[in-house]
Amino acid sequence: MTDVSLAGVSISYRGPDGSDYPAVRDVELHVPSGRFVSVVGPTGCGKSTLLNAVAGLLAPTAGEVRVDGAPLRGLNERAGYLFQNDGLLPWKTVLDNVALGLRLRGVPAAERNERAQAWLRRVGLAGFERSYPHQLSGGMRRRTSVAQTWIVDPDILLMDEPFGALDVQTRQIMENELLGLWTGSGKTVLFVTHDLDEAIALSDEVVLLSAGPASHVVGRYPIELPRPRDLLNIRTQPAFTETYARIWSDLREEVMTSYERANQPG
Numbered sequence: 589m590t591d592v593s594l595a596g597v598s599i600s601y602r603g604p605d606g607s608d609y610p611a612v613r614d615v616e617l618h619v620p621s622g623r624f625v626s627v628v629g630p631t632g633c634g635k636s637t638l639l640n641a642v643a644g645l646l647a648p649t650a651g652e653v654r655v656d657g658a659p660l661r662g663l664n665e666r667a668g669y670l671f672q673n674d675g676l677l678p679w680k681t682v683l684d685n686v687a688l689g690l691r692l693r694g695v696p697a698a699e700r701n702e703r704a705q706a707w708l709r710r711v712g713l714a715g716f717e718r719s720y721p722h723q724l725s726g727g728m729r730r731r732t733s734v735a736q737t738w739i740v741d742p743d744i745l746l747m748d749e750p751f752g753a754l755d756v757q758t759r760q761i762m763e764n765e766l767l768g769l770w771t772g773s774g775k776t777v778l779f780v781t782h783d784l785d786e787a788i789a790l791s792d793e794v795v796l797l798s799a800g801p802a803s804h805v806v807g808r809y810p811i812e813l814p815r816p817r818d819l820l821n822i823r824t825q826p827a828f829t830e831t832y833a834r835i836w837s838d839l840r841e842e843v844m845t846s847y848e849r850a851n852q853p854g
């Protein structure tokens with residue numbers, strides 16, 4: 589069981605002209621142990637930036653990431669990270685891609701292949717062990733990424749728009765499967781999506797980031813929908829549509845602000 593928090597996290601990037609760009613400022617975020625928290629916000633507001641900070645790939649300019657209360661230094665060894673862009677290695681087979689994390693941890697070949705095969709069965713990819721990523725559909729590649737992230741059994745899961753590029757049906761099936769994997773696992777999840785629908789359907793809490801620059805948390809919405817949830821039918825339930833309307837009115841404002849800032853002359 590692992591608790592993650594961001595305390596006053598600010599992150600600036602060096603712009604092309606050498607000036608500092610404050611991507612996020614003073615972000616306060618808490619993901620209690622075993623909970624599923626989603627972050628939504630306009631494009632470019634800093635969602636991936638925050639995940640990178642929790643993964644330990646990026647050190648905050650100010651503030652800190654805490655894991656079970658202890659400040660994170662360097663890589664977050666407790667976290668598995670499903671990147672926004674496919675993290676699969678194109679020159680490795682599906683089996684080798686899935687087994688990669690075990691290999692890095694020194695697990696012997698026979699054992700890691702056996703475990704990778706078991707994960708491929710779990711995500712519906714038995715028979716594709718020897719395929720290469722380019723031979724798979726988008727949905728199959730995402731399944732491979734899910735297996736690749738979960739196989740090392742991380743306490744914390746960081747997922748950045750994992751299903752963003754999929755068609756709606758495949759996406760809902762995969763969301764359902766993700767909830768199936770997560771339920772009872774005790775894993776702490778920080779999930780990023782631009783899709784409010786998805787955020788509500790999956791989460792215990794939705795956190796809204798403001799339009800950038802200097803993006804920060806402007807809303808926290810507990811999601812009271814009972815579990816287990818049937819994601820294929822949840823979106824038509826009144827409790828869902830009410831929650832959606834409430835959060836959307838705030839999100840829409842940030843999206844419009846972001847859009848206006850991006851289209852300012854000069």
Ligand SMILES: Nc1ncnc2c1ncn2[C@@H]1O[C@H](COP(=O)(O)OP(=O)(O)OP(=O)(O)O)[C@@H](O)[C@H]1O
Pocket residue numbers: 601602603609611629630631632633634635636637638672782800
């Ligand atoms: N390595 C970098 N160097 C300079 N600026 C960066 C870098 N990475 C991100 N940024 C800037 O920081 C801001 C936040 O980027 P980030 O990728 O975190 O946004 P996001 O919310 O994940 O967007 P999206 O929804 O489009 O994925 C953007 O303005 C982006 O241009």
Ligand SMILES: [Mg+2]
Pocket residue numbers: 635636637672748
């Ligand atoms: Mg992003």
